[in-house]
Amino acid sequence: MEKLVIIGSGMAGLTAAIYAARANLHPLVVSGKAEGGQLMLTTVVENYPGFPEGITGPELAEKCRQQAKRFGARFKDGNVEAFTAKGSSYELVVEGEKIEAKCAIIATGASARMLGIESEKKYFNLGVHTCATCDAAFYTGKDVIVVGGGDSACEESLFMTKLVSSVTIIHRRSGFRASKVMQERVFANSKIKTVWNSAVEEVLGDGKKVTGVKIKDTNSGKTSELKTDAVFLAIGHVPNTAAFKGALSMEENGYIKADSRLRTNLPGVFAAGDCCDKIYRQAITAAGMGCMAALEAERYLEGVQR
Numbered sequence: 001m002e003k004l005v006i007i008g009s010g011m012a013g014l015t016a017a018i019y020a021a022r023a024n025l026h027p028l029v030v031s032g033k034a035e036g037g038q039l040m041l042t043t044v045v046e047n048y049p050g051f052p053e054g055i056t057g058p059e060l061a062e063k064c065r066q067q068a069k070r071f072g073a074r075f076k077d078g079n080v081e082a083f084t085a086k087g088s089s090y091e092l093v094v095e096g097e098k099i100e101a102k103c104a105i106i107a108t109g110a111s112a113r114m115l116g117i118e119s120e121k122k123y124f125n126l127g128v129h130t131c132a133t134c135d136a137a138f139y140t141g142k143d144v145i146v147v148g149g150g151d152s153a154c155e156e157s158l159f160m161t162k163l164v165s166s167v168t169i170i171h172r173r174s175g176f177r178a179s180k181v182m183q184e185r186v187f188a189n190s191k192i193k194t195v196w197n198s199a200v201e202e203v204l205g206d207g208k209k210v211t212g213v214k215i216k217d218t219n220s221g222k223t224s225e226l227k228t229d230a231v232f233l234a235i236g237h238v239p240n241t242a243a244f245k246g247a248l249s250m251e252e253n254g255y256i257k258a259d260s261r262l263r264t265n266l267p268g269v270f271a272a273g274d275c276c277d278k279i280y281r282q283a284i285t286a287a288g289m290g291c292m293a294a295l296e297a298e299r300y301l302e303g304v305q306r
Contacts, residue, residue, distance in 0.1 A: 001100050002028050004297055005092060006073075007080050008107035008240075010037020011283045012273025014064035015290030016105045016297075021071035023298045028101075029068070029075045030094055032240075036061035037109045038274070039283060042134060043125045048283055060283070080108075080243045085266060103268040103301055105293045106248075106256060108240040110274035110281065112233060115147070119203040120233070127210025127230045128203055132156035133282065136163050139230045145170055145213060147200055148234035154182040156234050161191040168226065169194045172218050195226070203231055239275045253278070262293045268300050 004020055006013050009031040020027040039045070042057030051060075065075070078095035083104075085091075092099045112130035114120055120128050129135040133156075136144075140163045146153050149171035157167045169186070174196050176183045186192050195215065201223065202214040212227045239254045249257040249265040255278050258264055258271040272293040273286035 001089065001102065003101070003301055004028070004103045004105065005030060005090075005099060005101040006105045006107060007083075007092070008032055008037065008109055008273065008275070009035045009065070009075070010039060010061070010107060010109045010273060010286060011064070012109070012275075012286040012290035012293070013037075013105070013107035014061065014068055015287040016107060016272060016294040017068035017073040017290075018064065018071065019291050019294035020105075020297060021068055021073040023294070024072070025294075025298060025301065027073050028099070029073055030080055030092070030099075031075050031077050032079050032108065035077070036065075037286075038112075038281075041125065041130075045134070045283060046137065047134070083244050083247050085247065090266075090269065103297050104270070105290075105297055106241075106244065106264075106269065106271045106275055107273045107286075107290060107293070108243075108275045109286075110237040110239040110255075110278075112237050113235045114233065115200055115235070117200070117202060119205075120231075123203050123205050123210050123231075126208065127205060128233065129230060130233050131281070132160050132232050132234075135230075136160045136232075139164050141165050142229035143168070143227070144230040144232060145200075145226065145228045146232045146234055147171075148236075149173055149176045149178065150234070150236070151178045151182055152236065153234035154178040154186045156232060157192050158182075158185055158189060160232070161189055165191070167192045168228070170198050170200060170213070170215060170226075171196055172199045173197065200231070237274070237278070237281065239278075241275050251278075261296055262289060263296065268297075270296050 004027045039057035039061045044054045046054040082093040198215045204212040256271040256276040258276045270293040272289035
């Protein structure tokens with residue numbers, strides 16, 4: 001029987017592991033196969049406090065992992081395949097192996113939706129990005145493309161106009177799905193133009209960086225090319241919560257419901273990071289939530305043991 005199992009090894013899970021290990025809870029961290037979370041897809045992190053020269057995502061994740069290990073956290077590779085309540089404890093199935101725990105912190109994160117084309121993989125982090133807050137500064141004074149038509153696409157486009165020379169939004173429909181206020185702000189911004197009824201078919205580049213995109217008109221089927229320095233995908237995120245469906249209360253889009261103290265509908269089960277945060281999705285906010293969840297888990301276990 002484990003006191004505490006932390007599911008996920010991104011910033012939320014690793015921070016929770018550091019705090020829980022220092023509290024002598026001897027947490028077991030189920031790393032998942034995408035160990036390190038979204039950080040592993042980031043080249044340079046420049047907005048995390050304490051690193052004035054920046055730090056690579058994988059290096060930041062590894063430093064946090066070593067810090068958690070130093071205090072006694074244990075790590076187990078693999079994904080959680082099932083999660084069920086078993087009396088006053090919980091049973092997890094990890095790659096076929098059953099693990100019981102008194103308390104759990106779910107920090108499985110979310111994955112950005114991709115276009116599903118080979119060229120976006122080739123140029124990922126070489127001009128193809130999924131987070132304007134993280135990477136827009138690398139394109140100061142340059143021209144960028146945003147793919148999407150919801151609030152996220154509009155918000156990211158507006159944010160980037162403070163840095164870049166121009167933003168072109170490519171949307172497969174004839175109108176935005178974003179809120180009316182957000183649409184009005186986009187239309188009023190002279191740095192933003194929109195290409196309607198179009199889908200990105202291919203990301204173009206010189207082998208080292210993005211140089212443009214090939215787009216297809218969804219009505220006529222005609223293709224054309226647009227020059228750009230970067231492509232930002234803003235077509236949504238998918239929370240990695242499939243293993244917890246039926247056990248935990250979730251929103252329709254799969255995000256785990258958690259209160260202000262990160263408590264879920266199950267006693268002793270907490271959620272932290274992008275699996276329950278659909279608004280900020282930053283390394284620093286995930287770390288803060290991981291800290292909160294670990295402190296709540298510690299209090300919960302103290303109450304159970306008394």
